[in-house]
Amino acid sequence: MSARVVDLAPHDAEGLGAETAVALAALGPASTAPRRAIVEVMLAASRLQTPEELLHEARIRAPATSLATVYRALERLDAAGRVKRATLASGAVGYGYCATGHHEHAICLRCGQLQPIRPCLVADGPALGGFRVTSHVLEFYGVCARCAAESDEEGVAG
């Protein structure tokens, strides 16, 4: 990557409305309360969440939502290439919404923060010795600025 300047994309509130529509479309033609709730929760979050967490949040908006529906939604969003799944340091599995459809992220293993990287560092196009690339994933794992600051404090304190 040499000295190329790369930024983490800021959380983009403006695009939320349009992206909500995209996500709902990925779930199917019907717009139901549980689907809207799940999609809104995932879009509002800037970090990976467990299915249980998603369920809890979604129930605030649509109380009858069930865990099965959360999984069904994740399955469809995943089929549409819009879901990032990762195992966090705690061992829990987190899911996050991937608005760009490009899978280049910085993932904090401490808090699950999921930040897209822009511009994309890698292109899909080139053939690798006859290998036909259909998609790619670039992930940087580590500790986000906030978690790093917290652990620094702990280090001083303890």
Added chain:
Amino acid sequence: MSARVVDLAPHDAEGLGAETAVALAALGPASTAPRRAIVEVMLAASRLQTPEELLHEARIRAPATSLATVYRALERLDAAGRVKRATLASGAVGYGYCATGHHEHAICLRCGQLQPIRPCLVADGPALGGFRVTSHVLEFYGVCARCAAESDEEGVAG
């Protein structure tokens, strides 16, 4: 990636002996038949294999090997950063040995072929807006040359 020339690394038979030692060391101080079998199977394979497949192959070399031991080995190798885990197109989960410790691969979703990319396209070093990178993963998903050729034949035939 612009027009940078990148190659898939050829399967490196010469390094197998040394790498076997590295892998066994990652499993612990004792050199047992099941461990040697599992490591040899993983190193000999150029593609992702399911735990069941690994067990089957390992039993050819060490008949008493059990699935639990395969998982135990995978766990330790993973802790050493030497395991690549991916879900294939079939839905099966495949594990492969990652000799370089660098996780830059081309993965064929059809047959599970796992080829390291050299040289690495990405460095761990740079800070992403305060994000401390500890590791990264770059994966190109697609269809390897052989599977592509096969599906072309099918296309002509059918």
Added chain:
DNA sequence: GGGTAAGTGAGAATGATTTGCATTTGCATA
């Protein structure tokens, strides 16, 4: 060769994820 800690196999347990099915809901049409 003997002692001991580590490694192992078998099977049970676990827990995330998926599925079946009766019921409910959204949406198009009358």
Added chain:
DNA sequence: TATGCAAATGCAAATCATTCTCACTTACCC
């Protein structure tokens, strides 16, 4: 606005990869 139908849902049971338990075996150091 009322109605019909297909899609969506909740619940609970089923599935299945993975992990754990424990009695037994093995590798390794002395």
